[in-house]
Amino acid sequence: MGARGDLGRARRRSASAGRAPAEVITEDGAVREVRTAPLVPAPSAGSTADLPYVNAAEAPDAEVFRRRTADGWRPVTAAGFAAEVTALARGLIAAGLGPGDRVALMSRTRYEWTLLDFAIWAAGGQSVPVYATSSAAQVEWILRDSGATLLVVETTEHAAVATAAIAELDHSPELLVIDEGCLDRLASAGEQVDAAEVEARRAALTPDTIATVVYTSGTTGRPRGCAISHANLHAQTANLVALLKPVFEEITGQTPATLIFLPLAHILGRTIQIACVSARIVSGHCPSIRPDDLRPELAAFRPTFVVGVPYLFEKIHHTGRATAERLGRGASFERADRIAVAYGEATLRAYLGTGPGPGLGLRLAKGLYDVLVYRRIRAALGGRLRYAISGGSPLDRRLNLFFLGCGVVIYEGYGLTETTSAATLIPPLAPRPGTVGHPIPGAAVRLDDDGEVLVRGGTVAAGAADSGEWLPTGDLGSLDTDGYLRITGRKKDILITTGGKNVSPSLLEDRLRGRPLIAQCLVVGDQRPFVAALITLEADQLAHWLTVRGRPRDTPFAELRDDPELLAELRRSVDYTNEAVSRAESIRAFALVDGEFSEANGLLTPSLKVRRAAVAAAFADEIERLYGAR
Known part of the structure; x- marks a missing residue:
């Protein structure tokens, strides 16, 4: 239907x-x-750490995850997940994790991320997510600010970034690497820890206990840590x-059933994960949000x-x-x-x-x-x-x-x-x-x-x-x-033209970004006579556009920048965008800029928001030409 x-x-x-x-x-x-x-109702006792154990007690054979393996998707039962959480929690205790200690997690979205998250809670700790794309300076700041005593990363590449970050600290968090088998080693070491210790630590948690410190991926300045309690997580996930x-x-x-592909370092992906565990909704993980990577995983998982x-x-x-x-x-x-x-x-x-x-x-x-x-x-x-x-x-x-x-x-x-x-x-x-x-x-x-x-x-x-x-x-x-x-x-992003018109750039940018050929854009006009925009082209869409017109896919940007047919196509997108606003707020001029706004070049945040000041600085000459030509 x-x-x-x-x-x-x-x-x-x-x-x-x-x-x-x-x-x-x-x-x-x-x-x-x-x-x-x-x-x-708000909980009077307990914590998010209890969810795997409630599921195991009430429906031990229920499928709660599908784990990606070389042979396809393997089901994980509620009882199996709780047992893995306990084994890993015992290993974390054996590694020296104390009640209230913080563990930083730097990994793409994968099953082990979720397993570690719940194991940290079961051991009485607090998790500190770190985006897998973070620089050494960003990792250093988060480790310093959070006081994390343990850092778990996904790959050897992440380990190299983490090592550089740790070298700048006064304290040295222990570094573990998922792809080098650290989870198995933790579980093995945890065999010496009584499972009753995990139960005691879990029982000591309350709704008001801090569960996680999440650092914002803000468009300006250093990331800021936000302390989220188990009660906050419950209020969000249980009501949803x-x-x-x-x-x-x-x-x-x-x-x-759902496939989770948003970064688990971002609070949205994280709360959806917890909500799925709470409701026993089967979930799987995909480490990439790129459509080309995601499409085959969606086809295989069928959420x-x-x-x-x-x-x-x-x-x-x-x-x-x-x-x-x-x-x-x-x-x-x-x-x-x-x-x-x-x-x-x-x-x-x-x-x-x-x-x-x-x-x-x-x-x-x-x-x-x-x-x-x-x-x-x-x-x-x-x-x-x-x-x-x-x-x-x-x-x-x-x-x-x-x-x-x-x-x-x-x-x-x-x-x-x-x-x-x-x-x-x-x-x-x-x-x-x-x-x-x-x-x-x-x-x-x-x-x-x-x-x-x-x-x-x-x-x-x-x-x-x-x-x-x-x-x-x-x-x-x-x-x-x-x-x-x-x-x-966004209040701080409001543009005020020299004519005194207040303009919200996000409304224009969101409409423009949804049009064909356009990858990212930045609307400008603060203390300027009119509103204008910088536009980047989406590489795959551009290649296709050129091909269907019988033109070389590798046509240089210098030729495209002033191409009448391409500019006419983009003008139609701008005209569509302007339908949502008054003439005084509309985009009067635009310019194509070479390259892309990406996290790698510092122009996007990990949650794909434009760093406005960084883009304006990077393309200052192009902005000046937009206004100087009129």
Whole structure:
């Protein structure tokens, strides 16, 4: 059954889905605050460390993971996972880990990461995630600031970075390497430690105990550590499970399963992992978010839902277009794109009660293009996927509707490290593309006088805001009459033109980045007469664009920069982007820049956010030419 059928069934089963109604608070005729009651009470005892043992006791034979091996995906039962956690926790104790000690983890997303995370908790410790792409200077800072006594890395390359970092410290954390068999050695050494010691340490943990110190991948300055408690993790994951699992399971009739590919050093990937363990949702791991690496893993694992970032969905859409053009069916894809968006719009109107839904002609067209196009889009996501959650940055509304028309419902969310990932999420029974939804159960959102989004609730990390007070997020937003939040920009990123117009660059950048050929972009215009943009080209899309026009794939950038046909294509994307804003806020000029914005060259954060100041400095001459030429 397609997305429309799922939404209809969801509406009829609202009680079983356990949806938490939002309380909308109006002041002076405008919505200023939205609150959502918790679906799960706050814990009075225990910790996240208990989850593997609860699962092992209640359903020892339940499959909780699929572990990637050379021979394919091997199932891991609840009892098996708990036994591995205990063996590794005993090994960590044997290695000298004391209660409250911190262990830094530097690895890509893989099963061993999760195993270590739970073992550290079971041993009474606290985990400190480190992005696998971190430099020696970044690792040194995190080790110094956190006081970690042990550093576990994935590869010999990571070990070389870590060794350089440790050389700069006053203390020397012990260094262990996963790919050199450190987990087996820890488990062997742990045989001398009584398992009762693990039970005692786990029993000593409380909801208020710090579980993890997560360092933000900020766009400026040094990463800042955020201390997240077991209560914070519970408030996030338990409420999300209560809110979403009925949709991902009961309504679709599927046994939920997901492939986790976001970095586990990022709080979003981490909380999804914990939520899956809590709900006994089968999960697997993929170490890369690059679509070319991810597609075969999705095909092999066949998840029923995924959690991703807009980049993933943009790339899948662009790849579908490129494939159609390569087969000489570019015009057919464009029609399919329009039909999917129209079908998604009609489906949404019917669900919200504002329209009759797709008519006969639209349904017939959708059926035709389902055979030709949409099933290929679903196949790129594994074939069984019905739901997805997108976070990290706004997803273009039109792209969201396209996937809805293809049979995949994407729920957007919004949050920070300080809110233990999601602060808001589209309610599963009330999708509204273009917004990031209501506060998650147990949370509240308020708009300050200047439009800044404030958050309060059990997910707000200790020390991030005074007890019971509002956490200022630094983001600007608006609330509609039904309490749906829309993020309109970053407070510190607002551009003010010489004409006095305030412009949010993120709205323009998010729309522009979702267009064909465009990889990354930076909107500029602060204290300038008009808004402009720097644009980088996506290498694979560009190569395809050149090929279908019979031009060399290795055409030099110097020729492309002023190419009339290419610039006309990009102008159409800019015109589409400008439809979302007034003329005073629109992009009046743009320039192509060579290369890419990447984490490797310091222009993107590990969570794929643009480092604005770094990009502006790197392309200062290009920016000056944009304005000097007028």
